[in-house]
Amino acid sequence: MANEAYLTLEIHEASLSGEWVIKLADLGIALQLDANGDGEIKGDEINARKADIEDYLRSHLHVAVDQLELGLSFDRLLFGSQNGEDFILTRIKSPLPEQTRALGVDYTLLSELNAGHSCHLKIVWPDKRRNNAVVSAATGMQTFAADDALDGGFMEFLRSGVWHIWIGYDHILFLLVLLIPAVYQRTRDGREPASSFGGALLRVVIIVSAFTVAHSITLSCAMLDWIRLPGRFVESAIAASVALAALHNFLPTTAGGRGAWLAFAFGLLHGFGFAGALSELDLDAGPIGRTLLAFNLGVELGQLAIVAAFLPIAFALRRTAFYRIGVLHVGSALACLCAAVWFVQRAFG
Numbered sequence: 001m002a003n004e005a006y007l008t009l010e011i012h013e014a015s016l017s018g019e020w021v022i023k024l025a026d027l028g029i030a031l032q033l034d035a036n037g038d039g040e041i042k043g044d045e046i047n048a049r050k051a052d053i054e055d056y057l058r059s060h061l062h063v064a065v066d067q068l069e070l071g072l073s074f075d076r077l078l079f080g081s082q083n084g085e086d087f088i089l090t091r092i093k094s095p096l097p098e099q100t101r102a103l104g105v106d107y108t109l110l111s112e113l114n115a116g117h118s119c120h121l122k123i124v125w126p127d128k129r130r131n132n133a134v135v136s137a138a139t140g141m142q143t144f145a146a147d148d149a150l151d152g153g154f155m156e157f158l159r160s161g162v163w164h165i166w167i168g169y170d171h172i173l174f175l176l177v178l179l180i181p182a183v184y185q186r187t188r189d190g191r192e193p194a195s196s197f198g199g200a201l202l203r204v205v206i207i208v209s210a211f212t213v214a215h216s217i218t219l220s221c222a223m224l225d226w227i228r229l230p231g232r233f234v235e236s237a238i239a240a241s242v243a244l245a246a247l248h249n250f251l252p253t254t255a256g257g258r259g260a261w262l263a264f265a266f267g268l269l270h271g272f273g274f275a276g277a278l279s280e281l282d283l284d285a286g287p288i289g290r291t292l293l294a295f296n297l298g299v300e301l302g303q304l305a306i307v308a309a310f311l312p313i314a315f316a317l318r319r320t321a322f323y324r325i326g327v328l329h330v331g332s333a334l335a336c337l338c339a340a341v342w343f344v345q346r347a348f349g
Helices: 024-031 044-049 050-059 154-167 169-183 196-222 231-246 255-276 288-316 320-349
Strands: 005-011 015-023 061-065 074-084 085-096 100-108 119-124 129-133 142-145 184-187 188-192
Touching: 015 024, 015 129, 024 050, 024 085, 044 050, 044 074, 050 074, 050 154, 050 288, 061 169, 129 142, 129 154, 154 169, 154 255, 154 288, 169 184, 169 196, 169 231, 169 255, 169 320, 184 255, 196 255, 196 288, 231 255, 231 320, 255 288, 288 320
Parallel strands: 005 119
Antiparallel strands: 005 015, 015 085, 061 100, 074 085, 100 142, 119 129, 184 188
């Protein structure tokens, strides 16, 4: 899942500057910017509400040094379009105490309308080291220190890969939906609980490997600019992949590693989603090959942590009615319903 807004804050000797990019559709709903009700938000409608927009942004972004809030000002409010999606970009500035070494950020944009809204935050220090984080109303005030900033090397992209899979609830749900029947084995009559943990583990390795190979292919193609797909299409297709994988679990012969072909087919779509997340980072920090390797390894480590937590529990419960009915059937149905809601929101929202 790509983030819905992007905020960059640069620390200078005695000042702060930055850029904040927000989807126009989100602000349009929050502030009812479509004045004439024609379904489009035009430049004159934005200019007419410039003061309201700035007040709204200012009330939902609080930046502090030593618990003293900065007085943010907005230099410009620009309207543009990228990858088929309209956005507003505003430039931010504020004076800073000299030798600032830590910055507190409290981000609450759209919290009253969309609890799931998030923003990719990048803080750039004078030595060009960076803090990267995903912030939302749920994260509250967070403090970012220059001493914790990374230099944009291998470890930063590794950590970003791990973090992205952990906050990518659609990717996690897709993976879990595929893993649910992995603790069963196919029989002539349908499926039955797996007889050994080793067999279940092997089937999980096949599924995860298929997903890994597929998303690695499209992630690389997207980052090398060989293939480009609209962000709205990718996010909608990812939601659809979760729904279809969940429905697949209701087939009486769905068991073991049979989900590997789904993992590979839909993993190709998820790779474009990972590319959207990776493109939000500072890709000038090193060779693209090293960046792709580090981010991909991070994604795999994040996936392995999820598998390590899920598989032993699933294997222990595989013979119970709770797992057979509550997890396999009810859980898959709820996953399908959740994914259907995401699809409607992403395709038509």
